Amino acid sequence: MYEGVIQNLIDELGLLPGVGPKGAQRMAFHLLAADPADVRRLAATLLEMKERVRFCRVCGNVAEEEECRICRDPRRDQAVICVVEESKDVVAIEKTREFRGRYHVLGGAISPIDGVGPDDLRIKELMRRLADGSVTELILATDPNLEGEATATYLARLVKPMKLRVTRPASGLPVGGDLEYADEVTLGRAFEGRRLLDV
Numbered sequence: 575m576y577e578g579v580i581q582n583l584i585d586e587l588g589l590l591p592g593v594g595p596k597g598a599q600r601m602a603f604h605l606l607a608a609d610p611a612d613v614r615r616l617a618a619t620l621l622e623m624k625e626r627v628r629f630c631r632v633c634g635n636v637a638e639e640e641e642c643r644i645c646r647d648p649r650r651d652q653a654v655i656c657v658v659e660e661s662k663d664v665v666a667i668e669k670t671r672e673f674r675g676r677y678h679v680l681g682g683a684i685s686p687i688d689g690v691g692p693d694d695l696r697i698k699e700l701m702r703r704l705a706d707g708s709v710t711e712l713i714l715a716t717d718p719n720l721e722g723e724a725t726a727t728y729l730a731r732l733v734k735p736m737k738l739r740v741t742r743p744a745s746g747l748p749v750g751g752d753l754e755y756a757d758e759v760t761l762g763r764a765f766e767g768r769r770l771l772d773v
């Protein structure tokens with residue numbers, strides 16, 4: 575335990591995901607030794623992020639305006655929506671350059687153990703987007719693990735009366751894993767070979 579400010583910093587850093595007490599201490603002392611200009615830039619970036627970054631009102635992706643870059647792009651196919659768990663999955667899929675439609679970011683996956691149900695995700699917003707019938711294909715690209723599969727099945731059942739083409743990226747993705755960890759080629763192939771999801 576340290577005095578005052580340095581301990582406060584260790585405590586704050588320790589609240590971040592993936593940072594344990596040792597890591598927090600190492601970061602704090604790294605910052606203490608760092609050039610003041612570097613620390614100022616980091617602090618300014620943190621504040622700027624909180625002030626400027628928000629969530630796209632259409633798809634839920636991170637954005638710096640009302641709508642994200644992808645939703646604003648008129649060249650993107652309006653008829654296809656790819657549903658993902660997090661914004662980082664959008665980045666992973668964009669890297670493959672296989673997908674020209676738009677996204678819908680759920681903000682997680684259904685997980686009873688963690689107390690996450692359908693109402694905690696942006697599912698109502700998705701249903702609203704599908705209501706006017708302009709979307710013809712829904713790609714359910716939730717993670718290839720238990721929660722992701724459960725979420726995909728839930729959504730497929732929910733939209734079944736809408737007679738959409740509902741697909742899921744093909745196998746080949748590491749099972750039990752996280753979409754963002756698949757390499758670009760594997761993820762690209764999984765998109766190309768997506769299969770109809772029949773529930």
Ligand SMILES: [Zn+2]
Binds near residue numbers: 630641642643644
């Ligand atoms: Zn958007």
